[in-house]
Amino acid sequence: MSSGAAPLLAVDEPLVRWDWVRDHTDDFVDLFWEHVSLTVAAVGIGFAISMVLALVAVRWRWTYEPLAGFCGVLYAIPSLALFGVLITIPAFGLGFRSALVALVSYTLLILLRNIVAGLDGVPPEVREAADGMGYEPWRRVLRVDLPLATPAIVAGLRIATVTTVGLVTVTALIGEGGFGDLINDGLSRDFPTPIVVGAVLSVALAVAFDVLFVVFERLLTPWARAGGPRRGDRGAGDALADARARTAHDEKWTALGRSKAAEGLL
Amino acid sequence: MSESLQQMWDYLQSDGAWSGRNGLPALTWAHIQISVASMLIAALVAIPPAVVLGHVRRGALAAVSVVNIGRAIPSFAIMALLLPFSLRYGFGLGFWPTVVALVLLAIPPIFTNTYTGVRDVPADAVEAARGMGMSAGETIRKVEVPVAVPLILTGLRVSAVQVVATATLGALVAYRNLGTPIVTGFTSPDKGPMLAGALAVALLALVTDALFVLAGRVLVPWRAPAGRTADATVTAEEAAPVAVAG
Numbered sequence: 170m171s172s173g174a175a176p177l178l179a180v181d182e183p184l185v186r187w188d189w190v191r192d193h194t195d196d197f198v199d200l201f202w203e204h205v206s207l208t209v210a211a212v213g214i215g216f217a218i219s220m221v222l223a224l225v226a227v228r229w230r231w232t233y234e235p236l237a238g239f240c241g242v243l244y245a246i247p248s249l250a251l252f253g254v255l256i257t258i259p260a261f262g263l264g265f266r267s268a269l270v271a272l273v274s275y276t277l278l279i280l281l282r283n284i285v286a287g288l289d290g291v292p293p294e295v296r297e298a299a300d301g302m303g304y305e306p307w308r309r310v311l312r313v314d315l316p317l318a319t320p321a322i323v324a325g326l327r328i329a330t331v332t333t334v335g336l337v338t339v340t341a342l343i344g345e346g347g348f349g350d351l352i353n354d355g356l357s358r359d360f361p362t363p364i365v366v367g368a369v370l371s372v373a374l375a376v377a378f379d380v381l382f383v384v385f386e387r388l389l390t391p392w393a394r395a396g397g398p399r400r401g402d403r404g405a406g407d408a409l410a411d412a413r414a415r416t417a418h419d420e421k422w423t424a425l426g427r428s429k430a431a432e433g434l435l
Numbered sequence: 436m437s438e439s440l441q442q443m444w445d446y447l448q449s450d451g452a453w454s455g456r457n458g459l460p461a462l463t464w465a466h467i468q469i470s471v472a473s474m475l476i477a478a479l480v481a482i483p484p485a486v487v488l489g490h491v492r493r494g495a496l497a498a499v500s501v502v503n504i505g506r507a508i509p510s511f512a513i514m515a516l517l518l519p520f521s522l523r524y525g526f527g528l529g530f531w532p533t534v535v536a537l538v539l540l541a542i543p544p545i546f547t548n549t550y551t552g553v554r555d556v557p558a559d560a561v562e563a564a565r566g567m568g569m570s571a572g573e574t575i576r577k578v579e580v581p582v583a584v585p586l587i588l589t590g591l592r593v594s595a596v597q598v599v600a601t602a603t604l605g606a607l608v609a610y611r612n613l614g615t616p617i618v619t620g621f622t623s624p625d626k627g628p629m630l631a632g633a634l635a636v637a638l639l640a641l642v643t644d645a646l647f648v649l650a651g652r653v654l655v656p657w658r659a660p661a662g663r664t665a666d667a668t669v670t671a672e673e674a675a676p677v678a679v680a681g
Binding site for chain 2: 182343
């Protein structure tokens with residue numbers, strides 16, 4: 170690491186050396202794919218696990234608190250600490266698998282909560298109508314509940330993905346970090362250019378993912394646009410506001426949240 | 436793994452683990468100091484404007500932007516970027532770059548939850564206050580802020596847990612704390628200090644979380660305590676999606 174006393178940055182050292190950036194463009198492409206694949210793998214696996222947990226939690230209500238509590242504990246464990254523990258396990262070791270396990274564990278809480286909130290936001294009368302039309306329970310969940318929960322689920326995916334993109338920069342420390350490698354490299358050489366480039370590219374990637382999800386949500390919920398361009402957004406927000414109110418154990422707020430959620434979703 | 440556990444056990448029984456500036460007590464204390472300092476600064480910066488914006492029920496866009504930007508910026512990058520400047524301008528290694536990164540990390544949840552809490556105070560309560568002849572300042576102090584306390588606490592809680600967790604990264608910019616043995620351990624054959632540091636910091640994060648739950652029970656006794664552990668976290672993160680989605 171840095172050598173304490175000596176000034177690390179010469180006064181004339183520019184924040185970004187553009188010639189260095191030009192010379193390393195090819196590396197950025199590789200790092201981009203590494204960053205993207207790690208993010209997509211982590212969020213994908215996390216989503217699959219959370220979906221199963223959420224369906225369990227909605228079906229057997231009493232399991233929700235223990236499940237959310239467990240995911241909450243995982244979420245509270247500092248990433249460096251988790252890496253530290255994971256790399257001592259031979260099956261994971263230093264690299265991709267440890268990084269992936271840690272990243273997946275951080276997506277669970279966000280995704281579980283949002284999927285459950287979305288499913289809970291489905292208006293009871295819609296459920297009853299589906300039941301009345303003869304939907305079997307699991308088919309109703311697939312064909313009615315999940316589509317209506319899409320805005321809340323996508324909101325969860327957005328948060329999980331943006332968070333993961335940021336965390337991937339830290340996994341550089343265990344040898345698998347996408348743009349984080351640049352930051353790590355700059356830090357170890359007291360050279361600001363790669364740090365700036367790594368930070369900017371990482372933030373840009375997070376924003377790009379976020380925009381992709383917005384587009385994706387619009388495509389998945391065509392009915393949300395029918396009543397006006399902003400209804401889909403309101404649906405997601407209000408379904409979650411509903412969940413927030415619900416978990417606050419306050420009947421009045423719950424009623425308020427629910428009516429708002431219904432308004433946004435239908 | 437078992438070998439590493441043995442190393443940790445050996446480390447925990449050595450004198451080095453419990454004394455000196457590399458001992459767990461000193462590292463834990465440094466970890467707590469920087470976390471508390473960052474949280475105090477973040478609360479002072481975030482709460483007043485959030486209360487005012489929530490009171491006038493404006494600034495949803497600001498809330499959205501603060502959260503989104505905050506979430507996208509990697510703390511690690513901020514620390515790394517600030518280190519050379521901190522040295523150049525005489526702020527030294529470690530502490531200040533870490534504090535700045537932690538403050539930036541802590542502001543979004545505090546801001547959004549405070550804003551949402553104050554804004555969503557039921558309109559009839561605010562109108563009743565106004566009808567009783569309260570001024571804007573009195574309404575804020577006596578009605579809106581007290582009603583918003585649970586959400587404000589939730590914001591502080593989410594931030595505090597993240598700050599304690601992320602302060603670990605300060606070790607990378609030479610702020611000596613519980614992250615230091617972890618970072619050293621990545622390349623060292625002796626995994627003992629690393630595992631001990633990892634467990635200590637995870638424990639510290641969970642204790643922080645528990646302290647805020649306790650604070651919530653003391654400050655908001657009218658709330659049903661049942662199931663708060665799981666649910667309070669739910670509340671916090673979900674205040675954020677409201678903003679993200681809008």
